[in-house]
Amino acid sequence: MSVKTLLINRTSLEGQVQVPGDKSISHRAVMFGSIANGITTIENFLPGEDCLSTISCFRQLGVDIVQNGSDVTVVGSGTEGLHQPEDTLYVGNSGTTIRLMMGILSGLSFTSTLEGDESIAKRPMTRVTLPLGKMGASIIGRNNGEFTPLTVEDQKLHGITYELPVASAQVKSAILLAGLQAEGETNVIEPVKTRDHTERMIKQFGGEFVREGDTVRITGGQILKGTHINVPGDISSAAFFLVAAAIVPGSDIILRNVGLNPTRTGIIDVLKAMGADLVIEPYDSESAEPAGDIRIKYSKLKGIIVEGDLIPRLIDEIPVIALLATQAQGNTVIKDASELKVKETNRIDTVVNELKKLGANIEATDDGMIIHGQQSLDGGTVSAHGDHRIGMMLSIAALLCKKDVRLEQSEAVAVSYPGFFDDLYSLVGK
Ligand code: S3P
Secondary structure, X not given: OOEEEEOOOOOOOEEEEEOOEOHHHHHHHHXXXXXXXXXXEEEOOOOOHHHHHHXXXXXXXXXXXXXXXXXXXXXXXOHHHOOOOOOOEEOOOOHHHHHHHHHHHOOOOOOEEEEOOHHHHXXXXXXXXXXXXXXXXXXXXXXXXXXXXXXXXXXXXXXXXXXXXXXXXXHHXXXXXXXXXXXXXXXXXXXXXXXXXXXXXXXXXXXXXXXEOOEEEEEOOOOOEOOEEEOOEOHHHHHHHHHHHHHOOOOEEEEEEEEOOOOOOXXXXXXXXXXXXXXXXXXXXXXXXXXXXXXXXXXXXXXXXXXXHHHHHOHHHXXXXXXXXXOOEEEEEEOOOHHHHXXXXXXXXXXXXXXXXXXXXXXXXXXXXXXXXXXXXXOEEEEXXXXXXXXXXXXXXXXXXXXXXXXXXXXXXXXXXXXXXXXXXXXXXX
8 A cells, every 4th residue: 555645735736737538538449449340549548547457358358459658559350359258357446447348248249257346346236237137138246236246148139218217427338338239229318418428439430329308329230440539638637636726825727638528527617606717728629529728726716506417527526526615615515416425435425534534624415515614624644545536636635734644545546647646746846
């Protein structure tokens, strides 16, 4: 376990950073490249542990993938080109890898088993095994398919119409990936619109889908063609520095090439509603995923309510939004976010417990949290609990603490942002 002592108290942030490639898009680029025909080249791929797990699983399935930092080449031969792996497919900490791969594997003509780390072993999988079962898939796991290890057997799939009980892009994507191999039409109905990277990527690989209101429809048997994917920077990684600059007096930074897909920009809406001083310069390009530069400066903030349809647009940013709220005047209430309980950790509990250790005035609720601002933070020993976003949020909190912060399990940040500490130190001039 790595322990970091963060001695960066109260230093303002200046300069610019290009955050690494988007995690959700990097996973999907490797997956689509592996099931398409022909060569896919990926630029600005995120070489974080989660996305490397996706690469290693597809290599186990026989796909030729060359990765050199953030440049990746995938040689796809369609789903028929995938072969039965010799060993269990190991997904590490990655929920996106395991859930989306179940959608792909369930239509293939061989049996394979998926497994991950301790956190993955606790995360619910019935949300995926149930709809895939309705499509004809056979997936066996602990507790009737709720938990890993999960064995996906050889079955033929047929299209279904499925209303998602929870707003989840991972579940939607697993069903769409299975639907691409199923006979007939598959309809997924979303209660609230979630990130649409899978749909955009179907188009980039030459496939088709239809969106009608809250329904996404695809037809099975489509042939996908390898392509070039340019991955924008991850707004979920940028969020840590956006918040840092907004709360540390004197800060003024620019984040370059940040993905601005509207299904992901809830953090921008929250910062603006709280009164943050930020300007977005969108790139004028035709690319499938919008991106741009964001300049943000320190400013006085006020508490707000974060709820409803906004939640899926910022679900991964809630830990750092909780920190942001400790520095706003008045209360911030986060509601409708019980999904946080089934992330890499129970993020309601870990956020509340770890921020309390630093002196924050914050309470857990059944579906979110209430943060009382403005609160000065003290310091002490905290833990990432193996959760990358908790580790990065606590490192940003250290910027405001009066005393040193000792961060246990700091290595967790490498799941989505291996260069996080280098970029943080460059912005604070250390
Ligand atoms: C993701 C979807 C979200 C998000 C996760 C990545 C994706 O999960 O929290 O980090 O790439 O589709 P859910 O679909 O479970 O909400």
